[in-house]
Every structure is written in structure tokens, then in C-alpha cells.
Amino acid sequence: MATETETMHGDCPTHGTVKATRELPKVTFPPVYTAVKRALAKRRPFVCPECGKPVETD
Numbered sequence: 001m002a003t004e005t006e007t008m009h010g011d012c013p014t015h016g017t018v019k020a021t022r023e024l025p026k027v028t029f030p031p032v033y034t035a036v037k038r039a040l041a042k043r044r045p046f047v048c049p050e051c052g053k054p055v056e057t058d
């Protein structure tokens, strides 16, 4: 499935301030189905690009 990467500044315990990333499914037909998948993806934490661990975000 096609995805888009959402980025946000996060605080990794090991690497300090990093550009944390999170993958979201791209909106495709049917949109309702995608909206559910995106809502689930948005509940996942952003992760550090260096170590892949969840980071604190604002």
C-alpha cells in the first residue's frame, strides 16, 4: 500500500532532538476504508530515525 511519511520534531532519550517520522497510508479509494487505516496509524508513536524507538513529541 502506498504510504506517506509524516514528520515531527521529537525528543529521543539517546539522540536528543530528532526529526521523528511516522508512516501513514495514502488516501486511496475507498476513502472511508483509508480514513480508518489512517486513524489507526495516527495512534502509533513517532519513531526516531536513528534508532527506531518511539520518541516524545509535543
Ligand SMILES: [Zn+2]
Pocket (backbone or CB within 6 Å): 012, 013, 014, 015, 016, 018, 048, 049, 050, 051, 052, 053
Ligand atoms: Zn534515537
